[in-house]
Amino acid sequence: MALRKKALDAAILSNRRVGTEIYRLEINCPFLTQEGVPGQFIQVRIDGMGLLLRRPLGIAEAYSATGTVAMYYRIVGKGTAALAEMKPGQTVNCLGPLGKGFSLQAERPLLIGGGMGIAPLLFLAQRFQGKAAVLMGGRNKAEVFWSDFFAPAAKEVFITTDDGSAGEKGFTTALLPTLLEKYRFDVLFTCGPDIMMRKIWEIADKADVPCQVSLERHMACGLGACLSCAIDTADGGRKKVCQDGPVFWAQEVF
């Protein structure tokens, strides 16, 4: 069944800094709260900066009761820098929801995020309604500020930092085998740097635990037309991250 998508002007309700160079953008868009599922993304048009292309951002929170959606973004270039200047009351045009989201069949889900890949897992944790555990990794304590956001939605939150300033010292992949052994998770859901997700998949595969990965690629249209996000798949085929993904079963793409 084709999912519904629309381009709509959405009023900005708040746009505030929550971490180093990281912002939370909250918009009013009841349509996206009704149609969006975890893992899907929105193509945001940032007007007035001469930017031709929309910028893709994952849906990180969606509340149908209030019609509000939140996205988290890191300032990396001119689009995200311009977005950070936008104020409540202004509008952004949002095209979405786009792509295929996570398959939610799991009894003991473990969500594993690294860097900005942690953001879309928040929506997933909320949909699992207290059933999911979360493992998040960052370089230092400042990068894992997300734990407070996850606490109401997650069963447990495990943290690793490269420098040991919060949680266990090391990468998420160092802690994962112990967690799999101890908690018997039945599906892993991961979003973050490719290198992290590949290693997670290797560990999951050895432990015979299925794993879904959310890929991030440069994309222009987000609608499957421009092919700029096409990737090679494990079976020798090609897939479009924007339309066939961004969520895939790990064995399809790694």
Ligand SMILES: Cc1cc2nc3c(=O)[nH]c(=O)nc-3n(C[C@H](O)[C@H](O)[C@H](O)COP(=O)(O)OP(=O)(O)OC[C@H]3O[C@@H](n4cnc5c(N)ncnc54)[C@H](O)[C@@H]3O)c2cc1C
């Ligand atoms: C499906 C999807 C979901 C995403 N969700 C989020 C999210 O929730 N939060 C978030 O902060 N970011 C997210 N991103 C990345 C985000 O779209 C880019 O950071 C943003 O478009 C950069 O725009 P810009 O104009 O600020 O930077 P630009 O000026 O366009 O680029 C600045 C730098 O960032 C790099 N860059 C731009 N886009 C990407 C990309 N897609 N992948 C890797 N590097 C890129 C460029 O190569 C360049 O080095 C997502 C990307 C995709 C494909």
